[in-house]
Each structure stands twice: as structure tokens, then as C-alpha cells.
Amino acid sequence: MKKGWLLSCLFTTSIILTFPAIADANQYEKAVVESPIIDIRLDSNSNSTVISKISKGQEILIVGEENGWTKIKLGTGIEGFIESSDSQIKKIEDGFITNKGVNLRRNATTESEAIHILNTGDKVEIIEKSGQWTKVRLNSLIGYVHSDYISSDLNKSATVSRGASRDIDSLIEVAKSKLGTPYNYGSSGPNSFDCSGFVSYSYKTSLGIDLPRTSTSQSKQGTQVSKDELQTGDIVYFDTGGGLDRVNHVGIYLSDGEFIHASSGRNMKVMISSLDEKHYRNSYMGATRIIE
Known part of the structure; x- marks a missing residue:
């Protein structure tokens, strides 16, 4: 036996x-x-x-x-x-994101944390469709995307009107509407801001995009871009302590070397500054693009 x-x-x-x-x-x-x-x-x-x-x-x-x-x-x-x-x-279906700045959320609710930001044409695996939300996998991340912003048709994803310029115009309009608003550490608007609070408020109010609350986390979102590739709407980030080893300040790039930010310097308000100013030239660390 x-x-x-x-x-x-x-x-x-x-x-x-x-x-x-x-x-x-x-x-x-x-x-x-x-x-x-x-x-x-x-x-x-x-x-x-x-x-x-x-x-x-x-x-x-x-x-x-x-x-x-x-x-x-x-x-x-x-x-x-x-x-x-x-x-x-059950066969796992591929899905394609049909809009810019789509939140991948931890749970199926708009109140849930956004764990990643998706853009037009991004491919995900569809795990389950349930009403207004679709459960998807992106590499090692599993979360939920609103069903209005995902399609199993790649061609539909590619031909959806991006409206990228309209998105950027809206973002900059909201940001500039807060020029002169006082700086206050820990504030995220609408009557006062710190630097990351200002960036998150501008993106959320104009585009409905939820960004993390800290400058370090915001610097890790989207697609990293070099300084000579900067476009309007990119997030620029700095180490104002001068060590260039930790991100402690962020702003939104405008054009022609200028960016808008909630400054904690002597001005203590939302203002427009130049990347060519010595302080920001020496503390500049990089930039990331949320709107492709």
C-alpha cells in the first residue's frame, strides 16, 4: 500500500x-x-x-x-x-480610462481616499462592475473608479474629448482667484492656506481631483517632468531649507518661469513668484504633471 x-x-x-x-x-x-x-x-x-x-x-x-x-x-x-x-x-476584462485626473479610490464612495490618479487611455483590469462604481486593479493597487470614466473600448478612450486646455484654464482661474489670500499653516481654504492646502484646494475646486494633503505626498503624484518640460498646471516642489533632501513647499506652475503658491515667507499670502528668483532657483527639486 x-x-x-x-x-x-x-x-x-x-x-x-x-x-x-x-x-x-x-x-x-x-x-x-x-x-x-x-x-x-x-x-x-x-x-x-x-x-x-x-x-x-x-x-x-x-x-x-x-x-x-x-x-x-x-x-x-x-x-x-x-x-x-x-x-x-470569469474572464478579467481590460478597461481604459476616458478622462483626465480620474481618482482611483480605496472604497466605492467619493468620500474615500484617492490612492492614485489615472489619466485618459490608462489601462486597468476590471474586477467587478457594480452600479456607479467599477472595481479595478492597476499593477499592485486595487480600488474603485467611477463607472462614467472607464470603458472596455480603447478607441472610445482615445477619442473622448480631453478638454485638457479647458481643465488647465479652470485650474489657473481658481488658483489666481485666491491671490492675496493669507497664509496660515495647516489651512486648506477658502479663506487661508498653507502651500499644499492651496494646491489641493485649487485642483479639487476646479477639477474635482483629490490630491494628498502634504507637499511631500503631492510631489509623488502624477508624472515627473524635467524643468525644461514644465507646462501650465504642473506642480513644482522645493526644499526651502536648502538641503534638497526633503520636499517642504509646493506651487502650481503658470508659464514663463512663474508659479503661484501660498508663500510662508515675509509676504505670508498667495502670490506669484519666479523660478529664477535666487531662493526658488536654489531650492527647486522638481515637478510633476497631474493633467496630461
Whole structure:
């Protein structure tokens, strides 16, 4: 009995070990397991040897389908067959963002924290659609996007009117409307601001984009751009302490080397300054673009 059991284990192990390493996942469709437990068989028939099992929530790759069976691969490299059934697995659909500055939120509510900002044409994996919200995956991030801003049609995403110039005009209009407003540490408007509070207020009020509250976190959003690539609406960030090792100040770039910010210097108000001023030239660390 023990000898037969040992031979069976060795046979099964040898089968698993002969499968090649998993190929590039991009060439296969992805799916998620819906049933509690599914047997993976060596061949496409119910009498074939069970070489492994998959369970609910597990992701797999679909290699092909034949005669009521689906050939799959696992992340471990195991390849085999499962019975084809809509109730067993659900294919993971790609989605494409159709607008600029779309919030990826931790939960399905506008009150939830924005954990990433998406832009037109960004590709995500659609996990689940539920009313006004769509659950998606972006690399290692899982969150929710409002269903109005996602489509399974790449062409629709690409042809949606970006309105980028209108977005930027609106952003700058809101920012400039606060010129002269007093600086106050920890304030985010509308009657006083600190630097990051001013930037977050301007983006939220004009575009509905939720940015993190601190200057360090804001500097890590969007796409980093070099100084000679600066465009209107980019967030510029500084280390006004001069060490150039930590971000402690942010503003919104206008044009011609000027930016608008809530200054904590002797002026203590929302004002327009030049990047060429010695203080800001020496403390400049970088810029990031939220509106592509």
C-alpha cells in the first residue's frame, strides 16, 4: 500500500515538474476562479489525472478552449485542463480610462481616499462592475473608479474629448482667484492656506481631483517632468531649507518661469513668484504633471 502511494506521488510530481515555466501573461486572457474548488487535469477528459486544484478568487491564464474544456496556466507554471463553464471562471476584462485626473479610490464612495490618479487611455483590469462604481486593479493597487470614466473600448478612450486646455484654464482661474489670500499653516481654504492646502484646494475646486494633503505626498503624484518640460498646471516642489533632501513647499506652475503658491515667507499670502528668483532657483527639486 505504501509502495503504491509512493509511486503515485512520484508520478504526479513528475508530471508537474515537466511543465514549462509560465510564458508572458500578456499573450493570454486572464480569468478569476468563481467556484470553490476546481480540479486541473492533465488532459481534456474527466478520466484524466488530476494534477492540481484551483480555488475561488485565484487568478489564472487561459491558453485556449477545446471540446468543452479550457486549457489554463497558473502562476507557478502548471498547465492543464478544466471543464469549461461560465460559472467556474470569469474572464478579467481590460478597461481604459476616458478622462483626465480620474481618482482611483480605496472604497466605492467619493468620500474615500484617492490612492492614485489615472489619466485618459490608462489601462486597468476590471474586477467587478457594480452600479456607479467599477472595481479595478492597476499593477499592485486595487480600488474603485467611477463607472462614467472607464470603458472596455480603447478607441472610445482615445477619442473622448480631453478638454485638457479647458481643465488647465479652470485650474489657473481658481488658483489666481485666491491671490492675496493669507497664509496660515495647516489651512486648506477658502479663506487661508498653507502651500499644499492651496494646491489641493485649487485642483479639487476646479477639477474635482483629490490630491494628498502634504507637499511631500503631492510631489509623488502624477508624472515627473524635467524643468525644461514644465507646462501650465504642473506642480513644482522645493526644499526651502536648502538641503534638497526633503520636499517642504509646493506651487502650481503658470508659464514663463512663474508659479503661484501660498508663500510662508515675509509676504505670508498667495502670490506669484519666479523660478529664477535666487531662493526658488536654489531650492527647486522638481515637478510633476497631474493633467496630461
